Amino acid sequence: MLNFKDLSLRRGIRELLHDVSVTFYPGQRVGITGANGVGKSSLFALIREELHPDTGDYFITQGTIIAHVSQETPAVQTPAIEYVKDGDTGLRILEENIRQAESNNDGELLAHLYADMEAIEGYSANSRAGRLMHGLGFTSAQEQLPVSTFSGGWRMRLNLAQALMCRSDLLLLDEPTNHLDLETVIWLEEWLRAYEGLLLLISHDRDFLDSVTTHIAHIEHERLRLYTGNYSAFELLRAEQLANQQAQYEKQQRQIQHMQKFVERFRAKASKATQAQSRVKALERMTVIGQAHVDSPFDFSFKKADSLPDPLLRLEHASVGYDDNVIVRDINLNIVIGDRIGLLGHNGAGKSTLIKLLAGELGCMQGERMPAKGIQIGYFAQHQLEQLDGEASPLLHLQRIDPKASEQHLRSYLGGFSFQGDMATASVAPFSGGEKARLVLAMLVYQKPNFLLLDEPTNHLDLEMRLALTTALQDFEGAMIVVSHDRHLLRTVADTLLLVADGSVAEFDGDLDDYRKLVREKENEDQKNMAEDSTGINKKQLRKQAAEQRLKLKPLKNKIQKLEKQMDKFNLEKTKLHEQLADSVIYEDENKEKLKMTLACQGDTEQSLQKIEEEWLLLQDELEQLEQ
Numbered sequence: 001m002l003n004f005k006d007l008s009l010r011r012g013i014r015e016l017l018h019d020v021s022v023t024f025y026p027g028q029r030v031g032i033t034g035a036n037g038v039g040k041s042s043l044f045a046l047i048r049e050e051l052h053p054d055t056g057d058y059f060i061t062q063g064t065i066i067a068h069v070s071q072e073t074p075a076v077q078t079p080a081i082e083y084v085k086d087g088d089t090g091l092r093i094l095e096e097n098i099r100q101a102e103s104n105n106d107g108e109l110l111a112h113l114y115a116d117m118e119a120i121e122g123y124s125a126n127s128r129a130g131r132l133m134h135g136l137g138f139t140s141a142q143e144q145l146p147v148s149t150f151s152g153g154w155r156m157r158l159n160l161a162q163a164l165m166c167r168s169d170l171l172l173l174d175e176p177t178n179h180l181d182l183e184t185v186i187w188l189e190e191w192l193r194a195y196e197g198l199l200l201l202i203s204h205d206r207d208f209l210d211s212v213t214t215h216i217a218h219i220e221h222e223r224l225r226l227y228t229g230n231y232s233a234f235e236l237l238r239a240e241q242l243a244n245q246q247a248q249y250e251k252q253q254r255q256i257q258h259m260q261k262f263v264e265r266f267r268a269k270a271s272k273a274t275q276a277q278s279r280v281k282a283l284e285r286m287t288v289i290g291q292a293h294v295d296s297p298f299d300f301s302f303k304k305a306d307s308l309p310d311p312l313l314r315l316e317h318a319s320v321g322y323d324d325n326v327i328v329r330d331i332n333l334n335i336v337i338g339d340r341i342g343l344l345g346h347n348g349a350g351k352s353t354l355i356k357l358l359a360g361e362l363g364c365m366q367g368e369r370m371p372a373k374g375i376q377i378g379y380f381a382q383h384q385l386e387q388l389d390g391e392a393s394p395l396l397h398l399q400r401i402d403p404k405a406s407e408q409h410l411r412s413y414l415g416g417f418s419f420q421g422d423m424a425t426a427s428v429a430p431f432s433g434g435e436k437a438r439l440v441l442a443m444l445v446y447q448k449p450n451f452l453l454l455d456e457p458t459n460h461l462d463l464e465m466r467l468a469l470t471t472a473l474q475d476f477e478g479a480m481i482v483v484s485h486d487r488h489l490l491r492t493v494a495d496t497l498l499l500v501a502d503g504s505v506a507e508f509d510g511d512l513d514d515y516r517k518l519v520r521e522k523e524n525e526d527q528k529n530m531a532e533d534s535t536g537i538n539k540k541q542l543r544k545q546a547a548e549q550r551l552k553l554k555p556l557k558n559k560i561q562k563l564e565k566q567m568d569k570f571n572l573e574k575t576k577l578h579e580q581l582a583d584s585v586i587y588e589d590e591n592k593e594k595l596k597m598t599l600a601c602q603g604d605t606e607q608s609l610q611k612i613e614e615e616w617l618l619l620q621d622e623l624e625q626l627e628q
Helices: 040-047 080-085 089-103 107-119 122-135 140-144 152-165 182-193 206-212 231-266 270-285 351-359 394-401 407-415 421-425 433-446 463-474 487-493 512-535 539-582 589-627
Strands: 002-011 014-024 029-033 055-060 066-068 170-174 198-202 215-220 223-228 313-322 325-335 340-344 366-371 377-380 451-455 479-483 496-501 504-507
Touching (some): 080 122, 122 152, 122 182, 198 206, 215 231, 325 351, 325 366, 340 351, 351 377, 351 479, 433 463, 479 487, 487 512
Parallel strands (some): 029 198, 066 170
Antiparallel strands (some): 313 325
16 A cells, blocks of 8 residues: 655755665554654655655555644634534535535436445434544534634644544554543544554554554664564564674674784785785675664653652642632542652543642632642643743753753753753744653753652653653652553552542542543443433333344354454455565565465465455345344
């Protein structure tokens, strides 16, 4: 479907990709990884023909429908659900054709168009769009609200829903979880695992990548290499490769030193001159193996706080909200040194409101908030990124915090957050979201807090910075409360989980896997209730009818399930054969027999797959007739 051959890509004077040859196939879900600035988003721009290769070729199957998430959302009065449905351009074109045919009273054309609408399941488009919006956290009442009434984060969710609404062959997602909460991330994982086309996904969320991807395309040193498996499998394999490369490097260095010593000793001796010259030529011909290393640009830690009062803060029968609207009530918390708490709860349940109460940004509507003398709160929230002084530099931001510190000391400190050289003195305004988030964290860490309140701290941060933050938090001596959709961060730093739900806060008895199950069960229950409410049928009677129908259809479904397992097996084999045939090495003369065998296997596999698919289609027709 998507093929790069000897492709190189530049942005300005910088080469991002060099001599890349790789093929992606339908059904693959590929995570695109690599440090910030290596060219991940530029790769997407190339696929969307916003950029063009400098050398090499790029092919995509003709007629491929590409979906991506728009970064702009116009403040239009269009109802949200109609905006989402706009993602299905084929549906919109068909609807317009039907309107024109109706106005022309063309009965024959209308009959064909109605059949086309049935074929693309156009009559259920409203239901499909509603399910997408519900999965992304919208309520039924919000479906008809104008797009202009939603905030920036919710508009990005509408853009994501619009992309998912498109009946695409290729889906491009660039950091889709940045504006989502944990519950919505779990829903999105389920949706993406069922996607049948080719998915290319840029994400810095390890758990998300592990859950969704079948392959990892890693960009490093202007090269792109495709690995089979999820992110954890890629990390293990890459670690092995780096270890092997380092061993080869050290072996080669010993060989080079030995040959150089020989040349230095015997170059002037006539009897050894020829041998010395041959070693000089051998050294010139040698392909030098690079030393294996994975450098992180980040190196920082939390310094010991000036004081560690215990307890740090207490809430007694506290209620908090906005105006007269109570969001969370009767909160009883005793925060002591060493507490490491993760907050769970769906969007709007009150997690951020609770954090603001703990930070002192909101007061108690009832009850008491009792901070200790000497409490030093380090509070991170997304709105703080916008409160940075755009005209000031990272260095100036720190100088305002600590006017007595030397410039060299502050520059050295900022270097640990990868603000080096001119970047330390550059204006903040043009910084990316990730760079602004790093600066806010740098300012927070510098002030030596003893109580951390982190509300989605990993948004916009790449994998290296997330790892550095996780490592620093593990060594933090004070107390912390974290809200994050990054489950890897929560698993690593949180010892206790609190669930904010139904206006209250309580300890969650379980781990993040248990919470995932809870979220999925609730989603299934919601979908079931929506279906029951739409039918108007007595729920008990509906369950009885469904049970009777399941008994009738069970043998047929078992046959279909068996065939689907066989199809999965042959499709996996087909993908492996495709990958083998995409490797240019197989076409070399010494691999003629292997090529012949691979082509034969491909033919047998496709023939077997076709036979199973035909049988599966017949059984599906039979099942549909029984289900009507």
